Amino acid sequence: MAFFDSLKRLFGGTGRNGGSGGAASSGSSGSSDETAVAMIPCDEASARLFEYLDGELEGVSEEEVRRHLEVCEACYPRVQFEKHFMEALRRSQNGGRVSETLRGRVLQSLAQDEGLD
Amino acid sequence: MVKSLGNELSVPGDRNAQGASFSEEAVPHMDAVYRFALRLSGSRDEAEDLVQDTYLRAFRAWEQYSPGTRCKSWLFTICRNVFLRRRERSQRHDAILLETALDDPRAISREASVFAASKDEDPEGEFFRSIVDDQIFAAIEELPEEYRLVVVLSDLEDLSYGEIAEVMEIPVGTVKSRLFRGRRQLQHRLYDYALEMGFISKGGDN
Numbered sequence: 018m019a020f021f022d023s024l025k026r027l028f029g030g031t032g033r034n035g036g037s038g039g040a041a042s043s044g045s046s047g048s049s050d051e052t053a054v055a056m057i058p059c060d061e062a063s064a065r066l067f068e069y070l071d072g073e074l075e076g077v078s079e080e081e082v083r084r085h086l087e088v089c090e091a092c093y094p095r096v097q098f099e100k101h102f103m104e105a106l107r108r109s110q111n112g113g114r115v116s117e118t119l120r121g122r123v124l125q126s127l128a129q130d131e132g133l134d
Numbered sequence: 135m136v137k138s139l140g141n142e143l144s145v146p147g148d149r150n151a152q153g154a155s156f157s158e159e160a161v162p163h164m165d166a167v168y169r170f171a172l173r174l175s176g177s178r179d180e181a182e183d184l185v186q187d188t189y190l191r192a193f194r195a196w197e198q199y200s201p202g203t204r205c206k207s208w209l210f211t212i213c214r215n216v217f218l219r220r221r222e223r224s225q226r227h228d229a230i231l232l233e234t235a236l237d238d239p240r241a242i243s244r245e246a247s248v249f250a251a252s253k254d255e256d257p258e259g260e261f262f263r264s265i266v267d268d269q270i271f272a273a274i275e276e277l278p279e280e281y282r283l284v285v286v287l288s289d290l291e292d293l294s295y296g297e298i299a300e301v302m303e304i305p306v307g308t309v310k311s312r313l314f315r316g317r318r319q320l321q322h323r324l325y326d327y328a329l330e331m332g333f334i335s336k337g338g339d340n
Binding site for chain 1: 161165169172181185189190194249253257258259263267270274290313321
């Protein structure tokens with residue numbers, strides 16, 4: 018899948034026209050028909066980049082945004098940029114575990130709470 | 135008194151009428167609740183108290199928990215409520231949010247992006263990989279509260295926009311705009327740090 022996408026990007030996304038604004042070419046994507054949907058402009062797609070990466074795209078244009086971001090060569094660095102950023106955040110998730118003392122204290126208070134009810 | 139510690143609470147009330155077990159569903163999230171409490175309060179001691187109160191409340195309300203809601207975000211909601219109530223009690227109303235100003239879409243689009251700044255030097259943001267975890271932790275800590283919490287809930291705790299909206303009691307649109315701006319601010323901080331550390335050099339400088 019990812020491989021296929023990068024192929025599409027190589028052969029299809031010819032939208033390298035300096036970035037924002039220009040509509041990415043809807044591409045002579047090597048694959049058969051792809052229901053020849055006209056691509057939405059880069060800025061429209063990148064405005065919803067976070068929603069795309071968060072898996073929260075919805076609404077009528079969902080598929081268009083997804084399609085654009087998966088294929089457009091001009092948007093590719095930006096997608097990678099945000100991905101690297103979000104990966105860094107996720108990996109930093111070391112921040113704190115409860116101590117055994119606290120865990121014990123919490124569980125103990127729960128066990129005792131039953132008695133008071 | 136205490137019949138069992140560890141992950142098994144052998145007390146009545148562990149399983150609610152719908153069959154959900156507190157020790158199986160709620161207790162395993164204690165680390166996540168603690169982290170969230172730490173982000174909320176900024177203090178270890180307070181975070182510990184918050185965890186304790188949150189679990190006690192959650193346990194007492196366990197009958198109202200319906201499987202299907204995500205337990206972690208249910209616990210976060212309780213934790214935030216406990217936190218707010220405590221803060222009210224201690225009369226610290228210092229953090230009044232200027233919601234309208236924050237959510238002005240024009241203000242959002244006016245923000246310069248780090249992506250644009252580092253585009254020539256490092257278009258795909260490889261420099262993020264070089265930044266150590268502690269630095270990321272600190273940068274998150276420095277974010278204003280309203281951004282910090284949504285970023286934490288989304289990027290670190292993996293909650294959906296809808297779940298964050300519930301925990302924070304804000305509309306989904308606000309979640310989106312805060313997340314957007316919070317991430318942008320965070321990127322600025324990390325970018326500055328990367329410049330400082332020499333992971334990246336300023337574009338057009340040489």
